[in-house]
Amino acid sequence: MNWSLPLFPTGASTMAGKVDLLYFVLIAVSGLAVAVISLLIIAFGVRYRRRAPDQVGAPVIPSLALEIGWTAVPLVVGLVLFAWGANVYFAQARPPVETLDVYVVGKQWMWKFQHPGGQREINELHVPVGRAVRLTAASEDVIHSFFVPAFRVKADVIPGRYTTLWFNATKPGEYHLFCAEYCGTQHSGMIGKVVVMEPNAYQAWLGGGAAEGSMASQGQKIFQDLACHTCHLDSGQGRGPTLVGLYGSQVGLASGQVVTADDAYIRESVLSPAAKVVAGFQPVMPTFQGLVSEEQLLALIEYVKSLQAKPQGTPATQAPAGQQPAAATPAAPQPRAPGPAGRNPGGDRN
Amino acid sequence: MDSLTLPRTHYANAEYGLRSWLLTTDHKRIALLFLGSISAFFLIGGLFAMLIRLELLTPPGDMVGADTYNKLFTMHGIVMIFMFLIPSIPAVFGNFFVPIMVGAKDLAFPRLNLLSWYIFMIGGLFTLAAIALGGVDTGWTFYTPFSTHASQSNVMVAAVGVFIMGFSSILTGLNFIVTIHTMRAPGLTWFRLPLFIWAMYATSLINVLGTPVLAISLVAVALERALHIGIFDPAYGGDPVLFQHLFWFYSHPAVYIMVLPSMGVVSELVATFSRKNIFGYTFVAFSSLAIAVFGFLVWGHHMFVAGMSVYGAMIFSILSFMVAVPSAVKVFNWTATLYKGSISYETPMLYALGFIGLFAVGGLTGLFLATLAVDVHVHDTYFVVAHFHYIMVGGALMGYLGALHYWWPKMTGRMYPDLIGRIAAVTVFIGFNLTFFPQFVLGYLGMPRRYHAYAEEFQALNVLSTAGASILAVGFLIPAFYLLWSLKYGKVAGANPWGSVSLEWTTPSPPPTFNFDETPVIAGPAYDYREPEAKRA
Numbered sequence: 039m040n041w042s043l044p045l046f047p048t049g050a051s052t053m054a055g056k057v058d059l060l061y062f063v064l065i066a067v068s069g070l071a072v073a074v075i076s077l078l079i080i081a082f083g084v085r086y087r088r089r090a091p092d093q094v095g096a097p098v099i100p101s102l103a104l105e106i107g108w109t110a111v112p113l114v115v116g117l118v119l120f121a122w123g124a125n126v127y128f129a130q131a132r133p134p135v136e137t138l139d140v141y142v143v144g145k146q147w148m149w150k151f152q153h154p155g156g157q158r159e160i161n162e163l164h165v166p167v168g169r170a171v172r173l174t175a176a177s178e179d180v181i182h183s184f185f186v187p188a189f190r191v192k193a194d195v196i197p198g199r200y201t202t203l204w205f206n207a208t209k210p211g212e213y214h215l216f217c218a219e220y221c222g223t224q225h226s227g228m229i230g231k232v233v234v235m236e237p238n239a240y241q242a243w244l245g246g247g248a249a250e251g252s253m254a255s256q257g258q259k260i261f262q263d264l265a266c267h268t269c270h271l272d273s274g275q276g277r278g279p280t281l282v283g284l285y286g287s288q289v290g291l292a293s294g295q296v297v298t299a300d301d302a303y304i305r306e307s308v309l310s311p312a313a314k315v316v317a318g319f320q321p322v323m324p325t326f327q328g329l330v331s332e333e334q335l336l337a338l339i340e341y342v343k344s345l346q347a348k349p350q351g352t353p354a355t356q357a358p359a360g361q362q363p364a365a366a367t368p369a370a371p372q373p374r375a376p377g378p379a380g381r382n383p384g385g386d387r388n
Numbered sequence: 389m390d391s392l393t394l395p396r397t398h399y400a401n402a403e404y405g406l407r408s409w410l411l412t413t414d415h416k417r418i419a420l421l422f423l424g425s426i427s428a429f430f431l432i433g434g435l436f437a438m439l440i441r442l443e444l445l446t447p448p449g450d451m452v453g454a455d456t457y458n459k460l461f462t463m464h465g466i467v468m469i470f471m472f473l474i475p476s477i478p479a480v481f482g483n484f485f486v487p488i489m490v491g492a493k494d495l496a497f498p499r500l501n502l503l504s505w506y507i508f509m510i511g512g513l514f515t516l517a518a519i520a521l522g523g524v525d526t527g528w529t530f531y532t533p534f535s536t537h538a539s540q541s542n543v544m545v546a547a548v549g550v551f552i553m554g555f556s557s558i559l560t561g562l563n564f565i566v567t568i569h570t571m572r573a574p575g576l577t578w579f580r581l582p583l584f585i586w587a588m589y590a591t592s593l594i595n596v597l598g599t600p601v602l603a604i605s606l607v608a609v610a611l612e613r614a615l616h617i618g619i620f621d622p623a624y625g626g627d628p629v630l631f632q633h634l635f636w637f638y639s640h641p642a643v644y645i646m647v648l649p650s651m652g653v654v655s656e657l658v659a660t661f662s663r664k665n666i667f668g669y670t671f672v673a674f675s676s677l678a679i680a681v682f683g684f685l686v687w688g689h690h691m692f693v694a695g696m697s698v699y700g701a702m703i704f705s706i707l708s709f710m711v712a713v714p715s716a717v718k719v720f721n722w723t724a725t726l727y728k729g730s731i732s733y734e735t736p737m738l739y740a741l742g743f744i745g746l747f748a749v750g751g752l753t754g755l756f757l758a759t760l761a762v763d764v765h766v767h768d769t770y771f772v773v774a775h776f777h778y779i780m781v782g783g784a785l786m787g788y789l790g791a792l793h794y795w796w797p798k799m800t801g802r803m804y805p806d807l808i809g810r811i812a813a814v815t816v817f818i819g820f821n822l823t824f825f826p827q828f829v830l831g832y833l834g835m836p837r838r839y840h841a842y843a844e845e846f847q848a849l850n851v852l853s854t855a856g857a858s859i860l861a862v863g864f865l866i867p868a869f870y871l872l873w874s875l876k877y878g879k880v881a882g883a884n885p886w887g888s889v890s891l892e893w894t895t896p897s898p899p900p901t902f903n904f905d906e907t908p909v910i911a912g913p914a915y916d917y918r919e920p921e922a923k924r925a
Contacts, residue, residue: 043848047833068752082726094917095664095729112716116709123759124702131698180534187834190765194694198622218768218836223454226839
């Protein structure tokens with residue numbers, strides 16, 4: 039058997055140090071509290087032990103100042119810890135502006151990954167060191183939870199919605215990936231690894247496999263197979279609104295509401311078209327619930343994302359899926375940026 | 389001491405025959421019915437725990453299959469929480485001692501009290517049937533959509549069982565609230581009540597207000613599972629996180645249902661074995677109510693990584709820090725009570741001191757989980773498992789064992805061998821820490837909970853934990869033997885073996901059917917040791 043006795047996990051993300059520092063402070067605070075209480079109990083226990091069978095304790099008048107003091111001190115310490123923890127959590131919850139996007143689908147009992155360049159993996163996720171990676175995760179069945187202890191990140195992957203989380207790996211290596219939310223028989227087998235690679239090795243890995251073309255081109259193929267393109271014309275003259283330039287824009291609804299066209303909006307519009315009807319259109323679109331898988335939905339979203347304003351070119355009219363040169367796609371992981379894309383995709387941040 | 393004799397007639401021999409027990413309305417006899425039932429359930433839940441620990445001795449899942457393992461931890465949780473911990477102190481010691489400690493002849497609704505036991509047993513039999521039919525594999529939390537959509541096990545039978553048992557908690561809670569309000573002896577004002585009564589009162593409030601929400605969520609699970617009504621499953625248009633909100637709205641306060649009674653017991657034990665008034669009586673009393681109220685506002689801290697908004701998470705985080713304050717106040721006051729006391733170390737006091745230390749560790753590690761950034765990492769890992777076992781075993785169960793050893797001579801009239809009792813208490817303390825302390829380390833290392841097989845590097849800590857569990861099991865079995873032995877061979881205890889001034893020690897051991905020969909009149913505060921001779925019977 040393995041007799042090594044690890045006491046502390048490897049930290050391999052920009053978040054790990056911040057979480058660990060807080061952890062050590064909590065240990066110090068708790069250790070101090072337990073030490074004070076234990077020492078007092080032992081000291082009183084010895085000093086005031088019963089010396090004669092009939093001995094009774096001396097009546098003690100409680101001190102109000104003491105009561106207020108030991109109510110206030112834990113409260114203040116707690117508020118400081120709260121503020122510190124919330125501050126780090128805020129950073130955890132908000133991905134940076136520029137991220138490398140990867141899509142995740144959890145299902146009983148495996149993790150499936152899709153990279154925008156079209157590379158697919160199961161139970162293994164390859165990422166470059168020193169880049170913020172943003173995961174958008176969906177579940178095909180029950181709740182799972184994406185947990186990489188070395189990165190100190192975790193997020194439940196909940197059916198019916200998208201979960202996002204992000205990390206920035208700092209050390210090349212292989213790290214555990216666990217499912218942390220109980221999901222049935224093989225819950226403890228729903229594990230894998232995150233492989234953090236040097237930028238060059240990562241580029242080489244990306245070039246290794248993307249047989250089906252980029253995710254956007256896969257999404258385009260699904261878009262045509264499901265005949266979405268017969269209504270959603272680029273011209274905007276179809277029975278459905280045009281999708282060009284949609285992603286990230288503000289959409290006015292028939293109800294008068296205005297919503298942002300994000301991943302969740304697009305997903306809902308495919309599965310429950312009547313939920314948010316765009317102003318000026320009739321609710322004629324049928325539901326695609328049961329006709330598209332979570333993975334196909336993510337590809338469709340990536341396709342809609344690619345339909346940006348005209349000066350960028352018109353991906354919608356490009357060659358059909360699978361026809362794109364394979365060499366072009368590995369460089370495709372685009373920084374997700376509302377502003378001009380400024381970064382060399384292979385560039386090392388550090 | 390040799391001159392002590394048992395009273396000629398008392399509650400346990402006033403009538404004979406099975407019928408006199410099964411149809412009794414005497415709160416003391418009903419308490420013993422509960423004691424027998426939950427002891428059997430504890431044995432079953434403990435057996436599941438040992439099988440879990442044995443499986444985890446080695447990294448691969450090699451002793452039982454994955455489905456069996458999943459059923460083991462599910463049934464361990466359901467049995468220990470719903471069939472042991474939630475009823476434990478209220479149904480046994482609350483039933484037995486609430487009327488005596490308020491100076492009443494019985495609870496306000498004696499027949500409702502008996503009904504409460506029958507409801508509990510019917511619910512318990514449903515849950516046992518779910519085990520006999522092949523078990524349940526949802527985890528005690530019944531999370532959707534796994535429980536409504538995916539699980540192929542006996543979810544419905546178990547859910548019906550838990551649903552039914554809830555009514556037992558509600559009725560017992562109702563009975564205590566009415567009794568404490570209306571049946572206090574002359575002179576027994578609210579601020580003369582023993583702190584155990586305050587704790588029972590606060591617990592009863594949670595039982596009455598919280599349990600219906602659990603019932604509602606289980607009904608919703610059943611509707612969705614049987615009739616495919618979309619409430620939680622997105623495939624039918626529901627939201628799975630809604631279930632978590634409903635479930636934890638009950639199940640977080642349920643933690644206080646389990647631990648508040650033990651806090652009440654510890655207040656009694658610290659006072660009796662220090663022969664001194666509780667330091668800051670009013671603060672300890674009101675902290676019970678504060679816990680009951682604040683306990684309803686922190687359920688969201690179970691869901692920090694379940695897609696909650698950052699602002700929602702911050703509110704639940706700050707409230708969780710605040711709910712820790714009244715618990716800390718209690719710990720400080722118990723410690724201060726020892727100051728200038730006359731402290732003796734019989735078995736119940738060892739459990740009380742064990743409670744204070746272990747509960748402090750459990751409470752402080754709760755702060756780790758309330759701290760948002762740290763919770764993200766340790767949520768659903770063994771850190772959480774260790775934390776709640778420090779609260780539920782280190783806290784609730786220690787209090788239960790303390791109560792059992794403290795009131796045993798009152799309930800049976802006989803004393804157990806105290807030296808063996810103390811050895812068992814120390815064994816439990818050592819075994820407990822060896823079982824669960826390594827799990828804090830495992831959790832921060834990243835070992836997720838509910839794992840049938842685990843990564844190699846986690847083995848050494850799991851071996852320590854399993855070794856501790858074996859010691860803990862021995863520590864639990866020893867009292868079973870000497871307590872049963874004492875029923876026949878134990879020394880006669882007398883009315884007041886501990887030299888306590890509390891009301892329950894003024895009546896004979898075991899007490900007569902109507903508790904007191906004449907209604908007591910209370911002249912002073914609780915725990916008043918200033919004139920000991922005048923107060924002892």
